[in-house]
Amino acid sequence: MSAERLEELAANLADVRKRIEAACRAAGRGVDEVALVAVTKTFPASDVRLLAELGLTDVAENRDQEARPKAAECEGLPLSWHFVGQLQTNKARSVAAYADVVESVDRPRLADALSAAAVRAGRTLRCLVQVSLDEEEGRGGAAPASVPELAGRIAAAEGLTLGGVMAVAPLGDDPAEAFARLAAVANEVRALYPDATMVSAGMSGDLEQAIACGATHVRVGTALLGGRRAIVR
Numbered sequence: 001m002s003a004e005r006l007e008e009l010a011a012n013l014a015d016v017r018k019r020i021e022a023a024c025r026a027a028g029r030g031v032d033e034v035a036l037v038a039v040t041k042t043f044p045a046s047d048v049r050l051l052a053e054l055g056l057t058d059v060a061e062n063r064d065q066e067a068r069p070k071a072a073e074c075e076g077l078p079l080s081w082h083f084v085g086q087l088q089t090n091k092a093r094s095v096a097a098y099a100d101v102v103e104s105v106d107r108p109r110l111a112d113a114l115s116a117a118a119v120r121a122g123r124t125l126r127c128l129v130q131v132s133l134d135e136e137e138g139r140g141g142a143a144p145a146s147v148p149e150l151a152g153r154i155a156a157a158e159g160l161t162l163g164g165v166m167a168v169a170p171l172g173d174d175p176a177e178a179f180a181r182l183a184a185v186a187n188e189v190r191a192l193y194p195d196a197t198m199v200s201a202g203m204s205g206d207l208e209q210a211i212a213c214g215a216t217h218v219r220v221g222t223a224l225l226g227g228r229r230a231i232v233r
């Protein structure tokens with residue numbers, strides 16, 4: 001069973017790597033400029049282990065209730081855990097215990113809560129500002145105009161380092177246009193904080209467009225692990 005799954009994941013990984021390579025080539029970028037983050041939400045810890053076996057180093061989850069036990073089951077593996085979901089401040093302490101990167105920081109109160117939690121846990125969290133590329137708010141993400149200030153708050157916070165920016169392309173929008181807007185915000189942040197080089201953008205359906213627009217990290221779930229069953233929250 002697990003040998004079969006390993007084979008399946010290996011084949012999917014080869015396909016995804018081919019897509020990343022082709023996109024880098026088309027954009028005139030080096031393939032080592034784009035890191036692959038496997039989004040393992042809804043999939044078991046056994047899959048995370050297999051991905052680690054295949055050499056993946058970064059995994060992402062979007063719900064604390066699911067991520068915390070999964071990270072515990074995978075303790076000891078050479079993995080960085082990314083948190084990419086909407087996050088309530090009362091979950092900051094839990095997330096700070098296992099996450100290495102929090103990609104979905106979208107408001108000052110959350111940055112403050114993560115800072116306090118990281119200090120308390122004696123850990124350092126790399127934080128990205130999630131940028132809303134939607135006209136309307138609500139699905140998470142800071143409005144582009146508020147991003148530099150939030151970035152500054154993270155950069156100044158104890159226990160946090162500012163990694164850069166993250167975004168999800170809005171549904172029904174041209175991802176290339178959305179990622180171009182993200183690139184402008186990323187440049188603005190990097191001009192202020194030169195170490196904030198991460199641009200996390202692109203998923204299974206739009207990683208090519210994201211790489212064309214300067215993504216340094218693509219977050220891939222479905223194309224690596226297969227379809228997810230709908231989960232009831």
Ligand SMILES: *Cc1c(COP(=O)(O)O)cnc(C)c1O
Binds near residue numbers: 062168203204220222
């Ligand atoms: C689920 C998820 C992904 C991966 O999406 P796929 O389309 O399955 O590749 C990427 N980013 C975030 C924030 C997600 O929640």
